[in-house]
Each structure stands twice: as structure tokens, then as C-alpha cells.
Amino acid sequence: MRMDPQGGRSAAQWLASARSDEIRDVIAELGEERFAGRIARAITEQRLQQPIITTGQLAAIVAGAVRTREAGRHPATRTFQAIRMHVNDELGQLARGLAAALTVLAPGGRLAVISFHSLEDRLVKHFMRAHAQPDPAWARLPVAPPFHPALRLVGRKQRAGEAEVAANPRSRSAILRVAERLAVPGPEARA
Numbered sequence: 001m002r003m004d005p006q007g008g009r010s011a012a013q014w015l016a017s018a019r020s021d022e023i024r025d026v027i028a029e030l031g032e033e034r035f036a037g038r039i040a041r042a043i044t045e046q047r048l049q050q051p052i053i054t055t056g057q058l059a060a061i062v063a064g065a066v067r068t069r070e071a072g073r074h075p076a077t078r079t080f081q082a083i084r085m086h087v088n089d090e091l092g093q094l095a096r097g098l099a100a101a102l103t104v105l106a107p108g109g110r111l112a113v114i115s116f117h118s119l120e121d122r123l124v125k126h127f128m129r130a131h132a133q134p135d136p137a138w139a140r141l142p143v144a145p146p147f148h149p150a151l152r153l154v155g156r157k158q159r160a161g162e163a164e165v166a167a168n169p170r171s172r173s174a175i176l177r178v179a180e181r182l183a184v185p186g187p188e189a190r191a
Contacts, residue, residue: 008087008088009087010087011058011083011084011087012051012052012053014083014086014087015043015047015052015058015083016047016051016052020040020041020043020044021040023039023040023043023044024036024037024039024040026082026083026086027039027040027078027079027082027083028082029082030081030082030085030086030091030119031078031079031081031082031083031085032078032118032119033078033079033082035065035066035067038065038066039061039062039065039066039079041065042061042062042064042065043058043061043062046061055080058076058079058080058083059074059076059080062075062076062079063075063076081117085117085119090120091119091120091123094115094120094123094124095123095127098111098113098123098124098127099127102131102150102151102181105181106181107181107182107183107184108180108181109180109181110154110178110179110180110181111128111151111178111179111180111181112176112177112178113176113177113178114174114175114176115174115175115177116170116173116174116175117173121157121175121177124177125157125177128151128153128177128179129153131149131150131151131179132149132150132151132152132153132179133149134147134149135147148182148184149182150181150182150184151179151180151181151182152179152180152182153177153178153179154178154179154180155178157175157176157177158175158176158177159174159175159176160172160174
């Protein structure tokens with residue numbers, strides 16, 4: 001589940017040492033799994049019997065802990081997603097990537113981001129809005145500080161069409177957001 005198998009802790013290492021409440025929180029927050037507590041208890045009970053070292057073992061544990069299933073989805077899908085996102089720090093990587101893109105993007109350049117998960121999309125949406133619109137808290141101030149947007153939102157979010165989803169089923173959850181880099185005003189523009 002690691003993007004870089006040479007660096008960082010593997011999912012198996014994390015599952016072997018994490019507390020039950022930590023596993024529950026990761027699965028609930030990153031996987032948006034409503035049975036996170038039940039799954040975390042099953043994982044911690046099973047690892048007392050034997051180490052969890054294969055994805056097959058983990059999938060079986062989750063399948064045994066989750067009584068109801070979403071049609072067409074394996075019961076461990078959300079759990080695997082959450083653990084993968086956690087061990088790779090995917091949301092942190094995305095936040096750092098967005099901030100870095102803003103520093104290197106030239107005026108007129110476009111920042112296009114495709115996200116595949118609601119947490120990722122929310123992070124992208126909030127980043128782009130924060131750099132395109134003044135903080136809503138400023139509206140209540142008698143005199144708002146000057147705001148110079150760094151980005152201009154381009155269009156609305158885009159989803160894959162029916163033809164794309166038919167050709168590429170993994171695109172069904174993809175959301176594209178685009179923003180354009182604006183020129184940062186120089187000292188003469190601020191005077």
C-alpha cells in the first residue's frame with residue numbers, strides 16, 4: 001500500500017503497532033467507514049492470534065467484521081483506502097503539492113487537479129477558494145485589508161462523462177478543478 005516501498009512504515013507494520021482507537025480514527029476519517037470501530041476491534045483481536053502481513057488476511061478480517069455490504073464493492077474497500085492514504089500521508093502530500101504549485105506557477109498558468117476522493121476534493125476546493133476569494137471573516141470588519149487574489153477559478157468542477165466512465169470505470173469518482181494563476185501586484189500597484 002506504500003507509494004514508495006523503500007521508505008516509511010508499511011501498512012503491515014502500522015497495523016502491528018497502532019492502537020485500536022488510532023486504527024478506528026484512520027478508517028473512520030480517511031475511509032469514511034461507518035463500521036470503523038468494529039473493524040478496528042477485529043484487527044486488534046486478530047493480530048493477537050497472528051501478525052497481519054497480507055492484504056488477503058486484512059480483507060478477510062474486514063469482511064468478517066462488516067455485516068452489510070454496498071452492492072458491487074468489497075467490504076474492505078474503504079478500509080484499504082484509509083490505510084493507504086494514512087501510510088502514504090496522501091492528504092499531506094496533496095496540501096504540500098498545492099502550496100508548491102502556487103509558488104512555481106507563472107501568471108496565466110493553469111493549475112488543474114484531478115481528485116478521486118471526497119477528502120481530496122474538499123482540500124483542493126478549499127485551497128483554490130482561499131486563494132481566489134477574500135476570507136469571509138473580513139466581510140464583518142469595518143475596514144477590510146486589501147486582498148489580491150493569487151488564483152481565478154476557471155469554470156466549475158468537472159466529472160467524467162458516461163463515455164469516459166464506460167471506457168475507464170475508475171474515472172467514475174474523478175473530479176477536475178481548474179484555477180488560473182493571477183499576477184501578484186508589485187509594490188507600485190499597492191501604492
